[in-house]
Amino acid sequence: MARKILRIFLIVIVLLLVILAVQAFRYRDTIQRVFLGGVKIYETQPPELPASLPRPAVLVFSKTNAFRHEEAIPAANALFRQIAREKGWGYFQTENGAAFRKDILSRFDTVVFNNVSGDVFTGDRRSAFENFVDAGGGFIGLHAAGDNSHEDWPWYARNLIGAAFTMHTMSPQFQTATVRLENRESPVLTGLPAHWKHNEEWYSFAASPRLKGYHVLMTVDERTYNPEGMFGKDLRMGADHPVIWWHCVGRGRALYSALGHQAEAFRQPEHVRLLTNALSWTARQTGSECDIAQPGPRP
Template sequence: MKKAFKIIGWTLLTIVILLGTAMGLFIYKVKNGFPVSYETDKPTIDFPNNQKAILVFSKTTGFRHSASIDASKLVLKQLAQKNHWFMYETEEGGVFNPEQLAKFSTVIFDNSTGEVINDEQKRALEQYVENGGGLIGIHGAGDDSHHWDWYEQNLLGAKFSHHALAQQFQTAEIQKDSKADSTVSNGLPTSWKHADEWYVFFENPRVKGFNIIYFMGGDKIDTNGSMPILASDKNFGMGKDHPLAWCKSIGKGKTFYTSLGHNEVAWKNENFVKLIENAISWTQMK
């Protein structure tokens, strides 16, 4: 009988260790991404004349929002056709070189997570924006896996903390800010309801000079993202002023970020799609 109890005990301990290891690896991937090689070969791109060009980049080394990425490609392609934009979609980082970046009016980090481009490519993107280019980040592009100071300061304006775990998806009322940029908010309702995975940041980008387009009452949702032992200090939110979409002029360029867009549901929402369309148009304005 004692032998049987020992076997059961060791079996349970092994299961706990394996589960703990798996959870630890998952958290590491979410926060850092798994190391990968960086693509450096310049792609061959046939840029058409008289068309604004947008680069859609959805490479991931961290958590992959597959459903949202897949849905976004179709919608963004439709927006490109509607607005006569040339769209180049890739998960290869070789396109982040000064010569080719200069031909794009807007770069979209489409739920791109982890460290996806090397230091030289990061500097090329920074200079591209500061010299007049546009940079857009969608949902996962704002998580804590990028480890890139310029990116955090100039696209996000805040450091990501967590999202709710027990109630990962919650419906909330999204409200247009009274001082929202008129171009980005053009044609959009003053409020609408949407269910998403709501990101919580340590700071409010409003304080850093970003123009808030939409916000919600963060005090009306569950923001508890704590996990025993692994992350026990995540039971807090951003309060009544919880920004969801914001933008800013950076040097001669422009950046826009929205934490909306965890899954394909967002890309079926006409208000969200209009927000992205407006953001692209705004980044193209000189």
């Protein structure tokens, strides 16, 4: 009897191992991206751009070598395409990191990192983008563009984004909370109400970028949601919990928004208005910030 039970037990174990192996093979790409340091894909041939691009022009980049936001990325790409069309701007979207060359970047006024994740560039591509921003190019980073998958690029993580991601909400993951404007005079916030409700996977950071002199545009009210992460981790930052901020990098205008995990975020009127304003501001069509080169930390 004991041998029969043992045999059944071993058969069950083997079946479970087979099921796990099949699932691991099926989801191997996701496992590599999320748990094993991401994939290492680096393009060498740049994409073919249109012969002419109206100026201002926006480059939307959505490459992911780590976790991929499958629903949010196409929704955001479509929104920026629509904004550019309505403004009469040039627009180009790519996931090809080889596009980050001096001659190609010189055709654009601002670059959007649409939920970019992981280590997506070789060293020369990094340098080209750093020089583009320092010389006055614009940057908008959305959601995963500020997570902890970018730590291998110190200039990007510490200087361009400027805040260290710690964790996002998990109890539950998506929650509706109240966001509040911090600086009504900024052209990025033109036409927006003083506060509104937004459903999001809320990011927390090790410290507010305000401590580094960055300009916070929006905070989230922690009293309106449960700031708790995996295994009950306390994600509270207190009264100063920024979700959108800007600063100068040389003469470049850099703006980061922690919003944008879900496709619905790119259909919410307030968020659409904010991103429309941010695009104009980073492309130097509004405001006078960063006209004089600002010294900044370079790792």
